[in-house]
Amino acid sequence: MRSKISAFGVHAVLTAYTFLAVAPILLVVMNSFKSRAAIFGAPVAPPSAATFSLIGYNKALGAAHVGWLFFNSIVVTLVSMGFVLLLGAMAAWALTEYKFRGSTLLALFLSIGVMVPIRLGSIAILTMMRNAHLNDTLIALILVYVAQGLPLSIFILSEFVEQIPKDLRDAARCDGVPETRIFFEVIAPLLRPAIATVAVFTIVPIWNDLWFPLILTSSDTTHTITLGVQQFLGQYVTDWNAVLAALSLAIVPVVVIYVIFSRQLIRGVTAGAVK
Amino acid sequence: MATLRIDKLNKAYGDVQVLKDIELAISDGEFVVLVGPSGCGKSTLLRMIAGLDGVTSGDIHIGERRVTNLEPSQRKIAMVFQSYALYPHMNVRKNMTFGLKFSGMKQAEMDRRVAEAARMLRLDQLLERRPRELSGGQRQRVAIGRAIVREPDVFLFDEPLSNLDAALRVSTRVEIAKLHRLLGATMVYVTHDQTEAMTLADRIVVMNQGRVAQVGRPLDLYYTPANLFVAGFIGSPAMNFFDARVEKKGPGSVTLSGMAFKPFELAATSFAPAVGAKIKIGVRPEHLGSPTPTGFQLAGAVELVERLGETSYAYIRGGGETQVVAEIRGRDAPSAGQTVILGAPDRELHLFDEAGERIAAA
Ligand SMILES: Nc1ncnc2c1ncn2[C@@H]1O[C@H](COP(=O)(O)OP(=O)(O)OP(=O)(O)O)[C@@H](O)[C@H]1O
Ligand SMILES: [Mg+2]
Numbered sequence: 360m361r362s363k364i365s366a367f368g369v370h371a372v373l374t375a376y377t378f379l380a381v382a383p384i385l386l387v388v389m390n391s392f393k394s395r396a397a398i399f400g401a402p403v404a405p406p407s408a409a410t411f412s413l414i415g416y417n418k419a420l421g422a423a424h425v426g427w428l429f430f431n432s433i434v435v436t437l438v439s440m441g442f443v444l445l446l447g448a449m450a451a452w453a454l455t456e457y458k459f460r461g462s463t464l465l466a467l468f469l470s471i472g473v474m475v476p477i478r479l480g481s482i483a484i485l486t487m488m489r490n491a492h493l494n495d496t497l498i499a500l501i502l503v504y505v506a507q508g509l510p511l512s513i514f515i516l517s518e519f520v521e522q523i524p525k526d527l528r529d530a531a532r533c534d535g536v537p538e539t540r541i542f543f544e545v546i547a548p549l550l551r552p553a554i555a556t557v558a559v560f561t562i563v564p565i566w567n568d569l570w571f572p573l574i575l576t577s578s579d580t581t582h583t584i585t586l587g588v589q590q591f592l593g594q595y596v597t598d599w600n601a602v603l604a605a606l607s608l609a610i611v612p613v614v615v616i617y618v619i620f621s622r623q624l625i626r627g628v629t630a631g632a633v634k
Numbered sequence: 635m636a637t638l639r640i641d642k643l644n645k646a647y648g649d650v651q652v653l654k655d656i657e658l659a660i661s662d663g664e665f666v667v668l669v670g671p672s673g674c675g676k677s678t679l680l681r682m683i684a685g686l687d688g689v690t691s692g693d694i695h696i697g698e699r700r701v702t703n704l705e706p707s708q709r710k711i712a713m714v715f716q717s718y719a720l721y722p723h724m725n726v727r728k729n730m731t732f733g734l735k736f737s738g739m740k741q742a743e744m745d746r747r748v749a750e751a752a753r754m755l756r757l758d759q760l761l762e763r764r765p766r767e768l769s770g771g772q773r774q775r776v777a778i779g780r781a782i783v784r785e786p787d788v789f790l791f792d793e794p795l796s797n798l799d800a801a802l803r804v805s806t807r808v809e810i811a812k813l814h815r816l817l818g819a820t821m822v823y824v825t826h827d828q829t830e831a832m833t834l835a836d837r838i839v840v841m842n843q844g845r846v847a848q849v850g851r852p853l854d855l856y857y858t859p860a861n862l863f864v865a866g867f868i869g870s871p872a873m874n875f876f877d878a879r880v881e882k883k884g885p886g887s888v889t890l891s892g893m894a895f896k897p898f899e900l901a902a903t904s905f906a907p908a909v910g911a912k913i914k915i916g917v918r919p920e921h922l923g924s925p926t927p928t929g930f931q932l933a934g935a936v937e938l939v940e941r942l943g944e945t946s947y948a949y950i951r952g953g954g955e956t957q958v959v960a961e962i963r964g965r966d967a968p969s970a971g972q973t974v975i976l977g978a979p980d981r982e983l984h985l986f987d988e989a990g991e992r993i994a995a996a
Contacts, residue, residue, distance in 0.1 A: 530713070535707030
């Protein structure tokens, strides 16, 4: 009886939280399919036959460079994610597997990155990029996001690397497998669920980031979608249809990537390795 | 195929000396079993031979090659782990060929070796399965197969059977013995299990606290243990030990006395300890039987009897509160509360001096 009540309590809290998290998104998506009058007339009503309108999407997709914005966002996010995962997994393996001079210090240095937000270094980053002639390029964004994502990814992946049975590595060494191949063909496949987790953690903040595109990019061809949406928000008139439609579209890629990785999150790949 | 020689091998982790001056020479095709209590350094020694851990000092030779500083892959060894350590994301065939790829071996040769190993280990039907789709015994056979396809000079096994259930352990043990005969390869095998050690080994190495306590053929260890440790370690239930004192040394005999047994005369023309020396007498439970009037003889009350069918173990409290275990064969085991008189023939008595070394009494 008691456990039933507490289970109910837990579910009530989780449901409330889910509602809080999902409601704004739902509101955005719903209103993106409504006419301007309906958005203001009844903001929380779902679109009906009378109020349904695709004008927002027409405008958003009609804007000349929306394709560019999407392309930029996807490139920046995926390339950053790729580097964060590759370098993160390699560093996690190296730091747990090899004890070399300064390895503890290095691990400590990297964990500082988990605690200190990278935005504190915005000015320095800006100067650095300018000096390197990288300002207003996607490369600048990618570099910043890799630096931002690495510490946490190393931190999480190290935990998982620790759990891989040491016998596997020893068996591979006896088998004459070169160290790099041990990492890529034995360890990395076993890290897949962990890598999926880190991937989700990594891409969401990159995709949603407004700050670094704002300070590091200045032309339409390098803006990301999150920043690009802002141009529909005018000083005097705001094209709410277009804003909501663009925002709705911006959610789609993140959801797709999440769905792809969430399968991996659950899968226990190590079953059968030992015992 | 090759010999294996270990010279003055030491290993320390920080301040902890794990292996101390290990000397061992293993001949070509020999099956050597390492036994010893938990933590005595068996796995560490195996890992040194494999090259998975560096030595602190000393040398390892495989055949004529000095391998002390070589990588595991260059030593021509193959190791089978207690946890099997199969690559979980590869099927059985790939598990076996994965390592071979890197030696630049031709596909045809790999296929031949896998087919041969699979036939030997009855894995033919399982080649396309993943490890998680195999039973424990099958996984262990795959692990052995992965070692076989490397055609190594030396096979290393670290407690390969200890995750299997009792019945499977017996059958896999027999298979390993057959495999050894078939391949004629040099094998070093670590185990906790006495039966495995006694049945598989050409020679057993008993280790204690990082040292080699004795090396010998299984029956030599059983009949002439070199010291108290080996005497107590080999044999199950363990040997009984009695405190004794040298009372008298005559020509051709010594008289021994103690709390637990009747003083008796032991025929011995050479006997090192002096009169008055404290020694220990060891008698195996299976050698305690009906007494002879002049030999070793003890009396005690039976406290508990374990009946296993064919044999029974009687736990006896002898003189001086000594605990004695006797193995009694057949149906006529005593029952608890009874007083029994047991004896043992001279040749089944093991004598050890104060330092625990065997006393040669002849
Ligand atoms: N990497 C290490 N660092 C420090 N000490 C270690 C390390 N590996 C082993 N030891 C120590 O070395 C000793 C011997 O360990 P080892 O694993 O060789 O024992 P073992 O004889 O194989 O025991 P078991 O029968 O339990 O497997 C132990 O006391 C262990 O604590
Ligand atoms: Mg061990």
